[in-house]
Amino acid sequence: MTELEAYYNKFNEEKRLNSRHGQVEFRVSMEYIHRYLSQCEAAGATRQEIKLLDIGAGTGRYSVALSDEGYDVTAVELVRYNLGILKKKASAVKAMQGNALHLKKLANEQFDVTLLFGPMYHLFTFAEKKQALAEAKRVTKTGGVIFVAYCMNEYGVISYAFKERNVLACMAKQRLTADFHTVSDKKALYDYVRVEDINALNEAVGFERLRLISPDGPANYMRPFLNRLTDEEFEIFVQYQLATCERQELIGAGAHTVDILRKI
Numbered sequence: 001m002t003e004l005e006a007y008y009n010k011f012n013e014e015k016r017l018n019s020r021h022g023q024v025e026f027r028v029s030m031e032y033i034h035r036y037l038s039q040c041e042a043a044g045a046t047r048q049e050i051k052l053l054d055i056g057a058g059t060g061r062y063s064v065a066l067s068d069e070g071y072d073v074t075a076v077e078l079v080r081y082n083l084g085i086l087k088k089k090a091s092a093v094k095a096m097q098g099n100a101l102h103l104k105k106l107a108n109e110q111f112d113v114t115l116l117f118g119p120m121y122h123l124f125t126f127a128e129k130k131q132a133l134a135e136a137k138r139v140t141k142t143g144g145v146i147f148v149a150y151c152m153n154e155y156g157v158i159s160y161a162f163k164e165r166n167v168l169a170c171m172a173k174q175r176l177t178a179d180f181h182t183v184s185d186k187k188a189l190y191d192y193v194r195v196e197d198i199n200a201l202n203e204a205v206g207f208e209r210l211r212l213i214s215p216d217g218p219a220n221y222m223r224p225f226l227n228r229l230t231d232e233e234f235e236i237f238v239q240y241q242l243a244t245c246e247r248q249e250l251i252g253a254g255a256h257t258v259d260i261l262r263k264i
Contacts, residue, residue, distance in 0.1 A: 004122055007189055008079045017061045020226040020234060021219040026061060027238055028215040028245055029147070029258055033062075033113065036145045036260075037071065040112050047071050053111040055100050055136060056118030060086035060093060063115075067093045074111070076103065078119075100132040106139045114140045117149040117258075124184055124191050126201070133205045140263045145210065148198075148259045155220065155255040156182050156192040195252050198259055207261035213245040214254035221255075 016022045040050045047070035054063035057075035059082050067073040068091060076098035077083040086095050098105060100119035116136045123129045136146050157180050161167040170176050175183050184191040195212070202209060219226060219241065229237060244250060251257055 003186060004189060005079050005081070009081045017059075019223070020229075021216060021223050024219040024226075024238055024241055025216040025256060028213070028241055029117075029149075030062070030065070031242060032211065032213060032258070032260060033066070033115070033147065036113055037066075045112070050113070051111045053106070053114045053136075053139060054093075055098075055103070055114065055116045055132075057086060057093075057095070057115075058082050058118055060089055060091070060095070062117065063093045063095075064089050064091045067091045074106070076100070076106075100135060101128060103135045103139055108138055109141045111140050112144050114144065114146045116146060120148060120193075121151050121190050124186060126204075129201055130204050133201055133207075137205060137207070137263055142263055144263050146207070146261045146263065148261065149215075150198060150257045150259070151190055151192050152252055152254055152257055153180075153182055153192040153194045154253055156190070159220070159255075195257070198257065202259070202261065206264070208264045209259065210262055211246060211260040212248070212251060213258050213260065214247075214251050214256070215241075215245060215258050216256050217241045217245060217250060217254045219255075 017026060037050060037052075041047065049072070051072045051074070052066055054073060054075045057063045057077045060075060063073045063075040064086070073093045075086060075093050075095045077086060077095065078097065078099055080097060083095060083097055086093065096105060100116065114136050116132065119132050120129055123132055133148065136148070140146055157176070161170050161176065177183060181194065182192040226234065226237065
């Protein structure tokens with residue numbers, strides 16, 4: 001068992017995604033996914049004809065929801081524990097174990113929409129990230145849309161180094177560069193990027209960017225405050241995030257960024 005598998009065997013992914021900060025991330029992301037699925041439908045495809053791939057599907061938060069809406073969904077997940085939970089859910093998702101770096105079970109040009117929402121968090125070199133993007137591109141149809149999620153550097157530094165008071169240990173272990181970019185490895189489990197890192201990856205693989213959004217914005221910074229909101233107040237916060245998620249001056253500050261790309 002890898003350290004990543006051991007981590008996810010203990011980590012409650014369902015609880016995170018159902019938390020209020022997780023709901024903000026999910027609902028904003030789904031809003032944009034639906035926009036591009038609607039374009040496929042507007043072009044004449046039925047939901048059953050639209051093929052969607054979820055790479056790094058976790059326990060199926062996105063893939064099950066989209067399958068339940070009638071889309072043809074395939075899910076690939078590395079961690080057997082997560083895959084087991086996904087398969088127990090009553091859905092039509094075609095779930096399989098696989099690695100984002102080698103989607104060997106999947107043929108070229110199969111999917112209209114591809115989600116790459118988990119793997120980039122746990123890939124630690126430019127070459128690995130580039131390979132995962134290239135594999136997602138390979139299995140997506142020309143003209144298809146790929147959603148790629150990243151963990152953002154400044155959230156990691158502010159939350160872990162300063163808020164949790166680990167900055168001195170990080171500096172001593174050389175886990176921060178002189179300009180405060182994180183230096184991660186597999187023991188750290190998560191890798192953190194800046195927008196310029198994302199741009200370099202896109203240039204290397206060759207995509208057309210459609211949108212770059214922050215699906216959660218400040219939600220992760222203010223978890224206890226979100227929990228205190230009434231349901232009505234929380235709905236207004238979700239609307240706030242939908243209204244501001246494309247504001248480029250805010251993108252790098254959120255916990256996550258979703259890059260929405262077209263295969264050309």
